[in-house]
Amino acid sequence: MELPEVEVMRRDLEKEVVGKKVRDVEVRPHRNAMRVIRRHSRRKEFADRLSGRKFTKIDRKGKYLLLYLDGGDVLVVHFGMSGQLLRGTKRQTLPQHTHVVIDFQQGGDLRFIDPRTFGEMFVTAVDQLGKIRELDHIAIDPLEDTFTWQEFSGELARRATKLKPLLMDQKFVSGVGNIYSDEVLFAAGLRYDRMSDSLSSQEVRRLYRAMREVLQDAVRFRGTTLDDDAYVDVFGKSGDFAAELKVYGRKGLACRRCRTPIDTVKISGRTSYFCPQCQS
DNA sequence: GTTTAACCCTGCACGC
DNA sequence: TGCGTGCAGGGTTAAA
Numbered sequence: 001m002e003l004p005e006v007e008v009m010r011r012d013l014e015k016e017v018v019g020k021k022v023r024d025v026e027v028r029p030h031r032n033a034m035r036v037i038r039r040h041s042r043r044k045e046f047a048d049r050l051s052g053r054k055f056t057k058i059d060r061k062g063k064y065l066l067l068y069l070d071g072g073d074v075l076v077v078h079f080g081m082s083g084q085l086l087r088g089t090k091r092q093t094l095p096q097h098t099h100v101v102i103d104f105q106q107g108g109d110l111r112f113i114d115p116r117t118f119g120e121m122f123v124t125a126v127d128q129l130g131k132i133r134e135l136d137h138i139a140i141d142p143l144e145d146t147f148t149w150q151e152f153s154g155e156l157a158r159r160a161t162k163l164k165p166l167l168m169d170q171k172f173v174s175g176v177g178n179i180y181s182d183e184v185l186f187a188a189g190l191r192y193d194r195m196s197d198s199l200s201s202q203e204v205r206r207l208y209r210a211m212r213e214v215l216q217d218a219v220r221f222r223g224t225t226l227d228d229d230a231y232v233d234v235f236g237k238s239g240d241f242a243a244e245l246k247v248y249g250r251k252g253l254a255c256r257r258c259r260t261p262i263d264t265v266k267i268s269g270r271t272s273y274f275c276p277q278c279q280s
Numbered sequence: 281g282t283t284t285a286a287c288c289c290t291g292c293a294c295g296c
Numbered sequence: 297t298g299c300g301t302g303c304a305g306g307g308t309t310a311a312a
Contacts, residue, residue: 001306032289063306081305082290097290116289118306134307161282170307177306269285270305 001079002063003143003175004218005231005239009085010060012234013067016087021054021105022069032117033099039122049073049123050102062138062174066129074126076135080118086111087234110234138174142211143219147173149208156196156204163207164192165268173211179224179248182273184210186247191279192265192272217244247273 001009025047027033033043040046053069060066065085067075077085086095088109094101100112100121112121130136140147152173159166166172167181176184185192187210190203199207218224223239225231226249232238247255250262250273260277 035288078306080289080307114289115291116305118289159281165283168306178304268283271303 001081001083001223001231002177002180003060003141003215004180004221004241005223006060006063006065006079006175007143007219008223008233008239009079010058010065013055013058013065013085016234017055017067017104017110018058019054019056022050022052023103023105025050025103026101028094028099028101030099032097032114035117036099036112036114036120037122038120046121046123050075060141061135062141062170063177064135064138068126069123072126073123074129075121075123076129076132077112077121078119078134080114080116080120082116083112083114083119084232085234086113086232086236137171139169139171140173141175142173143175143215147212149205152208153201153204156199156207159196161196162193162267163190163196164270164272166196167211168268168270175215176211178270178272179245180214180218182248183214183218183246186275186279187214189279192267192274217241247275249273 027037027043027046037046050069053071053073055067056070057068058065059068063078065077067077069075088111090109094111095113097115098111098113102110124132155172163185164181167176167184168178188207190207218241221239221241221244222233223231224241224245225238226242230238247262251264252261255262255275255278258275258277260275262273263276264271264273
């Protein structure tokens, strides 16, 4: 799950849980539930910090969700690759790999489901957030107004590294992962292995514009739901951006712009999809 | 400073 | 049918 999916989740939760009070919290008994709340040593400690609290605000920092509570704590959620937050009711049986259930006083609950347990949840005091290294080093959000192309240009030139891994580096820009980095590079007409300090100012502008447009469009389409890993929103609904993807997952298929077959390459441990004709 | 690989985990596709 | 193998992915970390 990358920026657009987390942002859709944030907007949904803003409507769905802000103002609601937590009645109680269940951390499920299996071992992987403890993996999900790995920063806490016991289930009860995690549950007690949420119980009786009311959600006041939902923020996003890169791919992290921050659910603020009255009383000065914040629930931090990271989805890894297979994490989900789903609204439910007592009557609905818990899906497999449900690790945490947050029950609301007003009725209904919120479940955290994560088969691969790369995701996590933890509660911390708001004034301790700065001490969480993973959060602290997160770079500027490409959808923020403060993300200007001039600044972006300077950052690109300061590094000397291949574009694909750089776009996915959360210390460079936040929220971009494997899917959207490929889509952004295609939209910008740039190859995955172009060096960041080799771009002309026209290319920098193309990359900047592509980043914003692709991410904004993906939010508008409510995220990417692929066949194999099924991202769904808080209500269990799929996103529609998969049909809009230009290169990701389209190996061997004709490029939508020039009909050349889409190719893949392994770079920094990730599969990258690209059009050999349109990107240079 | 950059780059690579390993690690965590489960589900799924594949070949035999 | 059933097993083993390899791959997928986000992010950190250690090593090259």
